Amino acid sequence: MQNETADFEVTLRPTTGWLQVELAGIWHYRDLLTLLVWRDFVAKYKQTILGPLWFIVQPLLNAVVFTVIFGNVAKIPTDGLPPLLFYLCGQLGWNYFAQNLSASSATLVNNAGLFSKVYFPRLVVPLSTLISNLLTFFIQAATFVGFYLFYKYGLHHGGFGITWQVVFLPLLVLQSALLSLGIGLLLSALTAKYRDLVHLTPLLIQIWMYASAVIIPLSQFPEKWRWVVALNPMISIVESFRLMLLGTGTVEPLYLVFSIVFTLVSLVAGLLLFGKVEKTFVDTV
Amino acid sequence: MSRPAIEVRNVSKVYQLGTIGATSLKEELGRLWDRARGRAQAVKTGEFVALRDVSFDVQPGQVIGLIGRNGAGKSTLLKILSRITQQTRGEITIRGRVGSLLEVGTGFHPDLTGRENVFLNGAILGMSKAEIRAKFDEIVAFAEIEKFIDTPVKRYSSGMYVRLAFAVAAHLEPEILILDEVLAVGDQQFQRKCLGKMQEISTGDGRTILFVSHSMAAIRRLCQKCVVLRNGEATGPLDIEPAIELYTENLTESVYDLDVSQTKRSWGAEARVCRMTRLRIVSSNFLAFGKPFEIEVHLECYRPITKGLLGMAFNTVEGTRILTLDSDVNDRTFDLQPGKYVLRARMESMPLHPGFYNFCISVGGGGHFFDMLDAALWEVKTSDEDRWSDRGAGGCRIEPELCIIPESGTAPAIYDSRSA
Numbered sequence: 001m002q003n004e005t006a007d008f009e010v011t012l013r014p015t016t017g018w019l020q021v022e023l024a025g026i027w028h029y030r031d032l033l034t035l036l037v038w039r040d041f042v043a044k045y046k047q048t049i050l051g052p053l054w055f056i057v058q059p060l061l062n063a064v065v066f067t068v069i070f071g072n073v074a075k076i077p078t079d080g081l082p083p084l085l086f087y088l089c090g091q092l093g094w095n096y097f098a099q100n101l102s103a104s105s106a107t108l109v110n111n112a113g114l115f116s117k118v119y120f121p122r123l124v125v126p127l128s129t130l131i132s133n134l135l136t137f138f139i140q141a142a143t144f145v146g147f148y149l150f151y152k153y154g155l156h157h158g159g160f161g162i163t164w165q166v167v168f169l170p171l172l173v174l175q176s177a178l179l180s181l182g183i184g185l186l187l188s189a190l191t192a193k194y195r196d197l198v199h200l201t202p203l204l205i206q207i208w209m210y211a212s213a214v215i216i217p218l219s220q221f222p223e224k225w226r227w228v229v230a231l232n233p234m235i236s237i238v239e240s241f242r243l244m245l246l247g248t249g250t251v252e253p254l255y256l257v258f259s260i261v262f263t264l265v266s267l268v269a270g271l272l273l274f275g276k277v278e279k280t281f282v283d284t285v
Numbered sequence: 286m287s288r289p290a291i292e293v294r295n296v297s298k299v300y301q302l303g304t305i306g307a308t309s310l311k312e313e314l315g316r317l318w319d320r321a322r323g324r325a326q327a328v329k330t331g332e333f334v335a336l337r338d339v340s341f342d343v344q345p346g347q348v349i350g351l352i353g354r355n356g357a358g359k360s361t362l363l364k365i366l367s368r369i370t371q372q373t374r375g376e377i378t379i380r381g382r383v384g385s386l387l388e389v390g391t392g393f394h395p396d397l398t399g400r401e402n403v404f405l406n407g408a409i410l411g412m413s414k415a416e417i418r419a420k421f422d423e424i425v426a427f428a429e430i431e432k433f434i435d436t437p438v439k440r441y442s443s444g445m446y447v448r449l450a451f452a453v454a455a456h457l458e459p460e461i462l463i464l465d466e467v468l469a470v471g472d473q474q475f476q477r478k479c480l481g482k483m484q485e486i487s488t489g490d491g492r493t494i495l496f497v498s499h500s501m502a503a504i505r506r507l508c509q510k511c512v513v514l515r516n517g518e519a520t521g522p523l524d525i526e527p528a529i530e531l532y533t534e535n536l537t538e539s540v541y542d543l544d545v546s547q548t549k550r551s552w553g554a555e556a557r558v559c560r561m562t563r564l565r566i567v568s569s570n571f572l573a574f575g576k577p578f579e580i581e582v583h584l585e586c587y588r589p590i591t592k593g594l595l596g597m598a599f600n601t602v603e604g605t606r607i608l609t610l611d612s613d614v615n616d617r618t619f620d621l622q623p624g625k626y627v628l629r630a631r632m633e634s635m636p637l638h639p640g641f642y643n644f645c646i647s648v649g650g651g652g653h654f655f656d657m658l659d660a661a662l663w664e665v666k667t668s669d670e671d672r673w674s675d676r677g678a679g680g681c682r683i684e685p686e687l688c689i690i691p692e693s694g695t696a697p698a699i700y701d702s703r704s705a
Contacts, residue, residue: 012368012377032408039394039405046396046437113555117388118409119368279371282364283300 025121032120036128041135055139059095063087070215079217079248081160082151086242088144090214093241096137097176097234098205103129104184105201108192108281116282122274126184130177137173144245166244176237179263185270189277192284213238218250226250233259288380289342290461290493291366296375298336298361335361336372339519341512345381345460346491349522350504352532353514355659359497362514363387366495367463381493384411384459390450395439399430399449402438406453420456427482428452443652448475455482461493462486483507499643499659500604501529533602536641539661541566551658558654559586559621561646564661567629573668574682578635582628584621584648592618593650595628599642600659606645607680608637618650636681637665638674 026033045051063084070076071083078086104126108115111125151157191197210216212234221229229235236251236259243249336358343349353359364370366377367385392409393402403424407417417424425434428449430441438446464483480503487494487507498504504511504525511528513520520531546562561584566572568579582595594613600606610630612619641664647656667674674682689700 009378009380012365012371012379014372014374029408029411031412031414035405035408035414039397039401042401043394043396114392114409116364116369117391118385120409120411282370 022121022123026123026127029120029124033124033128033131036125037132037135040129040132052139055136056143059088059091059140060143062091066215076216077220079219079242081242081246081248082157085144085147085151085160085246086217087215088147089242089245090238092137092140092144092245093172093176093238094209094212094214094234095140096133096173097180097237098209099133099136100126100130100177100180101184101187102202102205103133104181105187105191106198107184107188108278109188109195109198112282115278122278126181126188130181134173134177148245160246160248162245163243163247165240169241169244172237172240172244175260175263178267179233179237182263182266182268182270185274186266189270189273189281192277192281208232208234211235217242226252227255230255230258233262235259287345289378290345290347290380291343291495292376292378293339293341293366294376294378296336296339296362296365296372296377297334298358298365298370299373300333300335301331334517336365336519337517339375339514339517341519341521343493343495343522345493347510347522348487348494348496348508350508350511350525350528351495351497351514352499352501352504352511352528354532354536354662357514358517358519359514360387362519363463363465363495363497379461381460382411383461383463384457385463386410386454386457387463387465389447389454393438393446393450396437398437399425399434399441403449403453406450407457410454410457411459412457416458424449424452424456427455427478444475451475451479455479455486459492461495463495465497480506498604499600501532502603502605504529529603533641536602536662538641538664539644541570541663543661545657545660548657548660551656556587556655558588558590559584559648560655561585561648561657564644564646566663568631572635572663572665574637574639574665574671574674575634576668577631577633579629579631582630582646584626584628586621586623586626588623590619590621590648590650590654593621593648593654594618595630596647596649597630598645599637600645601680602641602643602662604643605680607642634684635665636683638680638682639665639667641665 041052045054048054050057066087067083071078071087081089107122107126111122115122148162152161187197187201191201211229211232218226218229218235218239230252236255239249239251240256241249243251339358339362351359351362361370363385364387365372366379367383367387369385369387390406392406394405397405400421403421404414404417408414425431428445428451430445430449433441433445438449441449483496484507486492487496494507496504496507508525510522511525512522513528513531515531520528523531543564544562545564546560548561550556550560561582563581563583565581565583566579567581568577572578580597592613594611596612597610598606599608610632612630641662643659644661644663645656645658646660648654649656676682684702687700687702688698690698
């Protein structure tokens with residue numbers, strides 16, 4: 001710290017400009033970032049018996065419930081894929097986004113006590129959740145791979161298989177991260193003012209899941225109405241996950257481009273609004 | 286001469302009243318709807334000016350005190366300087382890295398061990414992992430908790446907790462340090478250690494320090510210059526004695542029936558167990574030396590309190606504590622279930638000499654639950670019957686029980702104040 005301080009000078013003025021992301025500030029607090037990632041991960045499972053196994057149990061239970069209710073009772077087709085794999089893959093594509101969104105939308109409200117006592121770039125907090133949720137994502141991906149191998153080589157199931165497009169999977173994860181960050185920051189800034197959103201956001205995320213092809217694939221919608229469904233940027237992401245990992249998915253280049261544009265727009269909007277609200281939001285808590 | 290470490294220029298901070306606190310979406314939509322239909326807005330919101338055109342410079346290496354009564358704008362100024370919130374107008378230039386300590390233990394996580402929290406808390410305060418590692422042993426030794434460093438902090442006593450928290454904070458080494466006095470924590474012995482450490486920091490390697498305190502003794506000991514804040518307006522850095530004089534003159538007394546339902550705790554983050562809502566002097570319509578003193582404290586309990594106590598204290602305006610009234614000195618404590626209560630505390634004879642006093646009050650029980658430093662400023666007056674207090678000397682005057690017997694023999698007392 002001492003060696004970089006020689007010419008450190010900062011002028012504080014009332015906000016005039018809009019977009020001021022302090023990359024240098026975030027870099028200075030990189031150790032805090034890694035410690036927060038580690039804290040999220042460790043603190044969540046102290047005093048639990050299963051520990052990180054909960055990351056596996058939860059989506060697995062969901063997939064089983066989906067298989068019974070939507071697969072066997074409601075008989076919603078799964079693009080010809082084994083239902084359990086279909087739902088596991090859908091959740092893999094969805095959960096990372098959803099977990100980020102619910103964490104980052106609560107950034108300002110949940111950390112009000114901390115933020116009103118000490119300064120550090122506020123973005124460090126949502127960024128740290130993006131990373132700590134990534135660990136969850138890897139654990140869930142490993143579970144998926146386990147079931148994939150079991151179905152393919154244990155049960156000798158055919159009709160699905162990983163495709164070469166899987167090399168783009170990291171980009172898809174990055175897009176999920178940025179999209180959830182953008183929308184999460186927007187929601188966080190709004191939640192600081194309107195506490196109603198504390199209750200509304202979890203509902204929103206749940207409804208959003210049902211509209212994101214986790215359960216009902218895009219192929220089940222009549223072709224002329226698909227564009228309406230694809231106004232949801234998560235559709236392309238979840239369908240792309242299936243295309244890459246299982247070889248079946250409805251991915252239209254147009255929808256994909258729309259989804260990417262949507263991501264960038266929401267990211268910029270989120271950074272702008274969050275940047276404006278974070279400066280004085282402690283006055284209203 | 287080098288340029289100032291901190292330049293504050295015409296800084297003002299305006300709070301919007303009425304919009305403070307959470308507005309609900311419904312109200313906001315209602316307001317939009319009204320506006321859309323061309324209706325005048327029903328409620329015109331007011332403004333509160335917390336800081337008004339504040340300007341001053343702090344030179345590198347200077348230790349500056351910041352004094353002012355509650356509500357004078359000290360915390361607002363500290364928050365702006367530490368970038369927690371932003372001024373409405375004006376400009377501040379800071380040359381050097383700032384470390385600000387407005388609270389100890391910020392960001393401590395109860396489930397993590399002492400060791401883990403030292404790293405987390407240090408990073409939150411702006412230290413790098415390498416720096417913390419280098420100072421780790423020193424921090425643990427200072428906190429005196431070597432044995433418990435790998436225990437989750439939720440199992441710490443409140444004393445251990447604050448000692449560790451202060452130890453981390455005290456080893457922060459920025460060029461500009463913003464310190465709130467509330468930091469001197471723990472038992473008497475540790476408090477002395479804290480103040481000693483602060484003194485060491487301030488006299489050490491030419492660091493610039495902004496120090497907020499209610500204790501003029503601490504200000505005299507640590508600071509070279511002093512900025513006085515009154516109703517949002519600040520003086521430039523003054524010499525210590527004139528500054529203290531300015532601070533202690535023209536004091537306005539608090540009312541005898543004080544609504545404190547919105548007052549924030551002085552110490553600790555939130556009022557989770559209980560909070561006081563009203564303080565009322567019920568003994569008479571003024572406080573006077575030698576007269577009964579009775580105060581009514583309205584308390585809202587959110588969680589059960591066991592072995593509770595009411596602590597009250599009077600400080601001189603210079604910040605020296607001269608009278609402490611703790612309800613548990615004879616191990617008499619109380620247990621309360623959640624609910625609303627009125628606590629009445631009484632002294633038969635007010636022992637304080639006439640003068641102005643800051644009244645501090647807390648409710649605790651194995652730790653503080655709710656506390657207000659300088660909750661009120663009250664004047665103790667003299668009364669018609671008072672012919673003694675003007676002898677001066679000392680803060681309190683209490684009549685002892687006195688009994689006189691002749692030195693020779695065992696004859697009965699020739700004087701006994703109890704029967705006189």
